[in-house]
Amino acid sequence: MAFITIDVGANDFPCYDPECIPVGVGAIQTNLPRILAALRGAAGPGIPIVGMTIYNPFLAAWLLGPDGQAYAQFSATNLLGPVNALLGGIYIASGAGVADIETAFSSNDFTTLADIGFGPIPLNVARICMWTWVCAPAPLGPDNHANAAGYGIIARAYADVLGL
Numbered sequence: 001m002a003f004i005t006i007d008v009g010a011n012d013f014p015c016y017d018p019e020c021i022p023v024g025v026g027a028i029q030t031n032l033p034r035i036l037a038a039l040r041g042a043a044g045p046g047i048p049i050v051g052m053t054i055y056n057p058f059l060a061a062w063l064l065g066p067d068g069q070a071y072a073q074f075s076a077t078n079l080l081g082p083v084n085a086l087l088g089g090i091y092i093a094s095g096a097g098v099a100d101i102e103t104a105f106s107s108n109d110f111t112t113l114a115d116i117g118f119g120p121i122p123l124n125v126a127r128i129c130m131w132t133w134v135c136a137p138a139p140l141g142p143d144n145h146a147n148a149a150g151y152g153i154i155a156r157a158y159a160d161v162l163g164l
Contacts, residue, residue, distance in 0.1 A: 036094040053084040099157040
């Protein structure tokens with residue numbers, strides 16, 4: 001075994017509303033340290049473990065107008081931002097590396113503009129639309145999962161941490 005990657009957190013939230021954040025945070029705080037300890041015990045001290053922060057699918061709300069734009073900004077500062085800080089802190093405390101998907105997806109960049117067919121939108125919104133199915137129409141979307149391009153970005157972030 002050359003290394004271990006882990007993606008934990010997004011499924012710990014029972015819903016995608018602000019009220020569900022405390023429940024998900026509690027689950028992450030309880031479960032992730034135990035998972036990492038078990039992985040370390042099974043892998044031994046010489047195998048790198050790298051966990052990832054999560055991208056922000058709530059950014060797609062930007063496309064819904066002024067209320068959606070306010071919610072997208074709220075999600076970055078009050079929802080996913082703190083969750084990613086928690087994830088990163090737990091990974092680092094356990095001795096694991098952190099693949100910073102939040103940064104790879106430019107999740108907090110509301111300043112840089114891009115046009116991917118919706119007119120000028122913030123780079124973070126463009127990337128969540130380009131790299132996940134969250135902005136896709138049915139039958140492919142909307143779906144919070146990454147698409148092939150998004151999984152490529154995620155893989156590159158892991159590879160960077162691992163020095164590959």
